[in-house]
Amino acid sequence: MSETSAQAIEESPVVDRPAAVRLRDVGKTFRKRRRETTALEEVNLDIAAGEFLCLLGPSGCGKSTLLSILAGFIEADTGEVLMDDRPVTGPGPDRGVLFQTPTLFPWLTTRQNVLYGPRARRALTPEVREEAAELLETVGLAEFADAYPHELSGGMRHRAAFARVLINHPRVLLMDEPFGALDAITRAGMQRFLLELWQRRRTTIVFVTHDVEEATLLGDRVSVLSGRPGRTKAVVDIDLPRPRTYDDTETLAFVTAKRRIREVLEQ
Numbered sequence: 211m212s213e214t215s216a217q218a219i220e221e222s223p224v225v226d227r228p229a230a231v232r233l234r235d236v237g238k239t240f241r242k243r244r245r246e247t248t249a250l251e252e253v254n255l256d257i258a259a260g261e262f263l264c265l266l267g268p269s270g271c272g273k274s275t276l277l278s279i280l281a282g283f284i285e286a287d288t289g290e291v292l293m294d295d296r297p298v299t300g301p302g303p304d305r306g307v308l309f310q311t312p313t314l315f316p317w318l319t320t321r322q323n324v325l326y327g328p329r330a331r332r333a334l335t336p337e338v339r340e341e342a343a344e345l346l347e348t349v350g351l352a353e354f355a356d357a358y359p360h361e362l363s364g365g366m367r368h369r370a371a372f373a374r375v376l377i378n379h380p381r382v383l384l385m386d387e388p389f390g391a392l393d394a395i396t397r398a399g400m401q402r403f404l405l406e407l408w409q410r411r412r413t414t415i416v417f418v419t420h421d422v423e424e425a426t427l428l429g430d431r432v433s434v435l436s437g438r439p440g441r442t443k444a445v446v447d448i449d450l451p452r453p454r455t456y457d458d459t460e461t462l463a464f465v466t467a468k469r470r471i472r473e474v475l476e477q
């Protein structure tokens with residue numbers, strides 16, 4: 211996400227309620243000089259308000275493209291994207307986006323980064339400042355509130371970016387392999403944090419991953435895309451009880467669910 215897109219999102223007003231998302235026959239072809247790449251074709255998907263949906267598929271099948279369309283960063287060529295029955299026409303503060311590489315303003319401290327959105331919307335009340343402090347506490351960065359991004363570790367930058375998105379109370383969280391670059395321990399910590407957060411807020415989440423185990427651990431459902439052009443191959447329900455923790459990954463039910471998804475992926 212460019213800084214301009216981040217600014218556009220964070221400077222508009224917010225509504226605090228999860229949204230339903232609907233994709234209808236979404237297609238996207240990139241055209242560059244003589245080369246055409248059809249990234250997505252006739253993607254259909256209904257995501258309920260408050261659902262945790264994982265998007266899984268082989269490399270290059272269009273997962274990031276789909277997320278960018280949902281974020282409003284790029285436009286679909288065909289079909290439509292609806293949020294609570296309203297067409298998505300561009301980026302908005304109702305969608306919080308987190309990428310593999312966290313986006314933070316390098317010249318702002320952690321706290322200033324988190325407060326960037328409310329400040330830009332002229333909504334910097336004492337309550338919001340308090341919420342920022344609580345969020346920094348929750349993501350374990352209270353002691354680093356006055357540190358600059360270059361003084362943070364990779365995992366810490368992720369958590370700071372997370373707090374920066376959460377303070378805007380997005381109605382949908384769009385996450386593009388957000389933990390893909392993290393080491394196994396930090397990654398497990400972030401997954402636990404995300405699950406706890408979702409359990410509390412029930413924000414609608416669309417989470418892109420190519421890791422079957424991660425999708426099984428996190429999702430209510432897993433939408434499996436085919437190889438390029440990406441199409442919805444199947445949507446698999448994950449009927450495992452919640453709250454889920456990393457320990458569940460060793461249970462028979464978990465391993466069975468994971469195998470089912472892998473089979474769809476490999477079909």
Ligand SMILES: Nc1ncnc2c1ncn2[C@@H]1O[C@H](COP(=O)(O)OP(=O)(O)OP(=O)(O)O)[C@@H](O)[C@H]1O
Pocket residue numbers: 240241242247248249267268269270271272273274275276420438
């Ligand atoms: N801006 C662009 N211009 C041209 N082609 C693009 C552009 N963005 C994506 N593509 C092409 O669209 C296809 C889908 O790319 P996308 O990044 O969405 O896949 P992905 O499933 O997220 O891949 P990965 O898992 O490897 O990150 C690829 O073939 C890619 O080369």
